[in-house]
Amino acid sequence: MLIDATELASLPASALSAIESERRSFAARRGGDEARHVLIVGGAGYVGCPVTAHLLARGARVRNLDSLVYDHGATMLGFLPHPNYEFMAGDMGDAETMNRALLGITDVVLLAGLVGDPVTRAFPAAAARINDQALRTCIDALDGKGLAKVIFVSTCSNYGMIGPDEIADETFALNPLSLYAKSKVAAETLLLSLRDKVDYTPVILRFATAFGLASRMRFDLTVNEFTREMFLDNELVVFDAHTWRPYCHVADFARLIARVLEYPAADVAFEVFNAGGDANNHTKQSIVDMIAARLPGRRVTYRDNSSDPRNYRVDFSKVRTRLHFTPRKSVGDGIDEIIWAMSQHMLDDVDARRTFFGNYALPGLSAQRQPDIAAEAAE
Numbered sequence: 001m002l003i004d005a006t007e008l009a010s011l012p013a014s015a016l017s018a019i020e021s022e023r024r025s026f027a028a029r030r031g032g033d034e035a036r037h038v039l040i041v042g043g044a045g046y047v048g049c050p051v052t053a054h055l056l057a058r059g060a061r062v063r064n065l066d067s068l069v070y071d072h073g074a075t076m077l078g079f080l081p082h083p084n085y086e087f088m089a090g091d092m093g094d095a096e097t098m099n100r101a102l103l104g105i106t107d108v109v110l111l112a113g114l115v116g117d118p119v120t121r122a123f124p125a126a127a128a129r130i131n132d133q134a135l136r137t138c139i140d141a142l143d144g145k146g147l148a149k150v151i152f153v154s155t156c157s158n159y160g161m162i163g164p165d166e167i168a169d170e171t172f173a174l175n176p177l178s179l180y181a182k183s184k185v186a187a188e189t190l191l192l193s194l195r196d197k198v199d200y201t202p203v204i205l206r207f208a209t210a211f212g213l214a215s216r217m218r219f220d221l222t223v224n225e226f227t228r229e230m231f232l233d234n235e236l237v238v239f240d241a242h243t244w245r246p247y248c249h250v251a252d253f254a255r256l257i258a259r260v261l262e263y264p265a266a267d268v269a270f271e272v273f274n275a276g277g278d279a280n281n282h283t284k285q286s287i288v289d290m291i292a293a294r295l296p297g298r299r300v301t302y303r304d305n306s307s308d309p310r311n312y313r314v315d316f317s318k319v320r321t322r323l324h325f326t327p328r329k330s331v332g333d334g335i336d337e338i339i340w341a342m343s344q345h346m347l348d349d350v351d352a353r354r355t356f357f358g359n360y361a362l363p364g365l366s367a368q369r370q371p372d373i374a375a376e377a378a379e
């Protein structure tokens with residue numbers, strides 16, 4: 001069972017019996033085999049590492065397909081001894097690779113992409129090749145393979161900029177402001193148009209901005225970046241401190257993916273869920289304040305009118321009421337664990353291995369424009 005005992009105990013009886021009957025029908029379709037064999041496309045990235053760890057720990061078999069665009073394959077070395085783990089280096093944009101990657105697979109989690117506004121602005125041709133063309137090839141390969149669920153990980157960035165008194169639920173008009181978010185909206189639209197045309201159940205999760213420790217860290221993300229800069233007592237430049245964004249710990253994303261895999265298809269098919277929790281909507285200012293409460297006396301400079309106008313507060317009531325999901329970890333928890341890891345010298349080599357630790361550049365390619373991580377917080 002991919003959902004742990006504590007979580008199961010917190011679910012209402014109706015959800016428990018629905019999950020149990022889903023499990024029975026999943027096993028019946030597979031000759032009594034209850035085990036899920038999950039392909040994580042883009043599984044070597046920041047989110048993919050904790051998702052892999054969580055699914056393996058809960059008894060699933062996991063295959064990662066990843067083209068390792070940041071030369072970050074070492075993140076997966078720790079998983080190799082696990083008998084239920086398999087790594088495949090490859091590009092989701094190659095149909096033959098996808099067909100091989102899908103052999104024996106029961107469910108797919110789609111994480112792969114060139115992720116974040118800054119890196120897609122800096123490398124627009126690579127962004128189109130990966131986030132539009134390669135993703136399309138990958139999605140085209142999924143039908144007819146007898147898959148159960150396909151979880152597509154999208155982003156709350158799709159909401160773009162919303163009014164000061166508004167809060168975006170899943171029905172809110174999408175206003176993707178970047179190449180990155182435009183590709184996500186296009187992929188969502190494609191998947192949602194496949195009703196009655198494919199043999200699997202697609203589910204779309206619009207992730208909040210991630211934070212927290214993972215074996216591939218990304219320090220181009222707001223909470224992680226701010227914490228590191230303030231820990232090192234570097235001057236932190238904060239753009240548009242009043243802007244809102246939702247955040248979610250990577251370990252909570254892993255829990256949510258496990259939960260979606262176990263939930264009855266009828267409850268999640270062709271559904272879009274904002275992925276996160278209401279308590280983790282924050283302004284950049286409130287994040288700085290939380291870090292400053294732990295690391296006083298640091299240097300912070302504020303500027304307005306960055307090139308990243310995104311400002312959105314997000315409503316997470318659908319995932320809470322339909323899937324009974326609430327994140328366990330607060331932004332404060334994430335700040336504490338990064339401070340702890342840095343104080344233990346586990347992250348002393350970030351500047352020396354910049355590409356490994358963030359989506360700043362693509363090895364071997366020259367940027368059309370330098371990514372400005374400070375001004376356009378990534379995601």
Ligand SMILES: NC(=O)c1ccc[n+]([C@@H]2O[C@H](COP(=O)([O-])OP(=O)(O)OC[C@H]3O[C@@H](n4cnc5c(N)ncnc54)[C@H](O)[C@@H]3O)[C@@H](O)[C@H]2O)c1
Binds near residue numbers: 046115156
């Ligand atoms: N991290 C966040 O804050 C956040 C927020 C919202 C949504 N998301 C979504 O979550 C997913 C994972 O994000 P992440 O933070 O782990 O990013 P990441 O950049 O760390 O991981 C992306 C992975 O995709 C792989 N990849 C890229 N192109 C590929 C291709 N053609 N074939 C196979 N693999 C390929 C990369 O090598 C990398 O391992 C993305 O879809 C992203 O849009 C992330």
